[in-house]
Amino acid sequence: MALSWLVSLSLAALIGAVAWRGPMPMIGLTVFVPWMIFRESTRPRATALALAYYLAASLPSVAVAQAFEPNNPAQGWLLWLAASVILALPWAAFWNPDSSKSPWRCPAALILSAIPPFALIGWASPLTSAGVLFPGTGFLGLLATALIPTVWTARPFLLIFVVAVANLIYSAPAPPSDIQVVNTKESPDQFQKEEAARAAVQFAKSNLVILPEGAVRRWTEATEEFWSPTIQDLRASRRAALVGAGVPIANSQEFQNSAIAIGAIQSVTFNQRIPIPIGMWKPFGPADGVPLNLTGPGTLQVGPHRLAILICYEQLLVWPILQSALEKSSLIVGISNAAWTRHTNIPTAQQACLSAWSRLFGIPYVAAVNG
Secondary structure (H helix, E strand, O other), rough: OOHHHHHHHHHHHHHHHHHHHOOHHHHHHHHHHHHHHOOOOOOHHHHHHHHHHHHHHHOOOHHHHHHHOOHHHHHHHHHHHHHHHHHHHHHHOOOOOOOOOOOOHHHHHHOOOOOEEEEEEOOOHHHHHHHHHHHHHHHHHHHHHHHHHHHHOOHHHHHHHHHHHHHHHHHOOOOOOEEEEOEEOOOOOOOHHHHHHHHHHHHHHEEEEOOOOOOOEEOHHHHHHHHHHHHHHHHHHOOOOEEEEEEOOOOOOOEEEEEEEEOOOOOOEEOOOOOOOOOOOOOOOOOOOOOOOOOOEEEEOOOOOEEEEEEEHHHHHOOHHHHHOOOOOOOOEEEEEEOOOOOHHHHHHHHHHHHHHHHHHOOOOEEEEEE
């Protein structure tokens, strides 16, 4: 019995380690973790299995935390452990020795771990596998994914058949042809970097040009003046641009991590809803980061496109894309700054998640990265 549990524990950790480090289809493996958890014979064993999965899946967060706080390396390890323990709590709470009599428990644990307050750190959610298994099915596919642990035990061949049919009939939508993505490179010369970004926008031919998070460090009155000729050119040619930038908050040391739409529309700012806890959103530290914005809008209308904008960390979570999908988005736009994460697998995981969400809701996606 002990050997069987150790095998399950190792398998859960292995899934956590590989599912978020490879091609998008690998995320589909995560759907077996809830099933394994609810097969365990005791609550401590089930909790340990969930913890092993989250510890393995979120290990790259240590390197990111240390990049934010290089003078306090121990903080990264503590945050990694604390976040994994918190994410394992719903599984500990809803586990039952006879889950067949309470089929709602596993879906409840999955859903609880994906909505606020758990949503603030709700990465590595097995619900993301809905895009791999049930493309084009939207919220119905999410529900089906939540029910898989129950259905797999009772009707495994039926489940395999449904997944196969869903993937055979799915046809991926192509991104709009009038949109151009510009990736930028991190540089110690901030002026040179921003001038390259501005020139890329000015000389692009597409109706909408998208720049990544961090393309402009801070968007101030001076920045807008610097960009003024480009903005006028965009308006004259009836084009627009979406620029990732920090927007200072008046009378404070905080700033909004934003995507700013400029050009042939009234300038409008879309703010990140869930910044990285502790690193950017600092509920227990000095007020010099990015505020939490859970009630902010999930989409931004730019010309004919209703953009579901996922800014960096949000691409790894469930809650932001659900909110955006409810607002009838027509294009998923991922913008990120890989300057903090390029030494980890996180950029790969972000692309895989964007692809999975695109498949689930049948909405095309584009991604712009500052690397």
